[in-house]
Amino acid sequence: MLYPWLKIPYQEIISCLKFNTSCTVLLQSNSGCGIKKLYCAIIKQIFCKCKKDTIHYNFCLNCQLLSENRHPDLYDFSKYAILNKQIGIDIIREICEKIFYPPYYGDVKIILIQNLELLTNQAMHALLKTIEEPSKKTYFILGCKKINYILPTILSRSKIWNIFIKTSDSLQWLNDQGYTELKKTKIILNLCYGAPIFAKKMLSSNFWEIRKKMILILKKIFLKQASFFHLFESCQKIEIFFIFINSFIIDTIRYKSNIFLNIINIDCIKIVEYMSKICSICFLYQQWDFWLNFKKLNSEISGINKEIFLIKTILAWNNLIQDIK
Missing domain, CATH: 1.20.272.10 (Zinc Finger, Delta Prime; domain 3)
Incomplete structure (x- = not known):
């Protein structure tokens, strides 16, 4: 289930992907806004074979493989970032070579890099080369917190969404979660730099x-x-x-x-x-x-x-x- 502030970006991104057989999407967001749920929803919508408009149903094989974290056509760089704290050129080359092979299921492949800042300069240039000449039906779902760290040439080739949460939306969501003391909630939200998910954790402690x-x-x-x-x-x-x-x-x-x-x-x-x-x-x-x-x-x-x-x-x-x- 998406957080309220992610629903509009989700609808916009899915509408954009409908008209592009290959596409690079870059999501810029701060920590504590639940962006991982948005990545999952976008990926599921691309892969799902039993969809109607922008709603998915959990019936197809693609959905099942995604739920088990073993979809062969999804290349997720998260594990490399956790292990190495940086993603080098060798990892990028290895994965990018694989995307030119036919997909295992259907006709779509997805490259997911949630922390683009973790790529070394060489790795970022290697990724750029692949983005410039992608294979058919290959989607790049990229994410970053500091957009000024990203190569301008990657930015120019990406459709960028800045995920911004209004304070009023955060306060309303926290109120709906049962934190109704407005002054206290405002202070905690400010301490968390406007991140409602972090604020909820702090309020529950x-x-x-x-x-x-x-x-x-x-x-x-x-x-x-x-x-x-x-x-x-x-x-x-x-x-x-x-x-x-x-x-x-x-x-x-x-x-x-x-x-x-x-x-x-x-x-x-x-x-x-x-x-x-x-x-x-x-x-x-x-x-x-x-x-x-x-x-x-x-x-x-x-x-x-x-x-x-x-x-x-x-x-x-x-x-x-x-x-x-």
């Missing part, structure tokens, strides 16, 4: 209760009645600590820049006001850059020493508080 404790401790810190280490003790998870701190860093930068509409912690404006007085813009950007570096290394390096980042952050904030008269 004990994050809100942890956040309440952290806000109380943050107030004590500014009164010099506690240290930033006590803030970490209240959550016990480095990732939660950084999410919490950096939401206030972003809010303070926005507040100092007179951008009030996009404040994340709308229930803590007084804390944001106080932070804007004691924190220089230089200090805030240093901490924000530190967080981005941590986030990048944490995703790229397994077993990274997170404690070093934690200690450096705590020391920086404690030194700032101690210097306040």
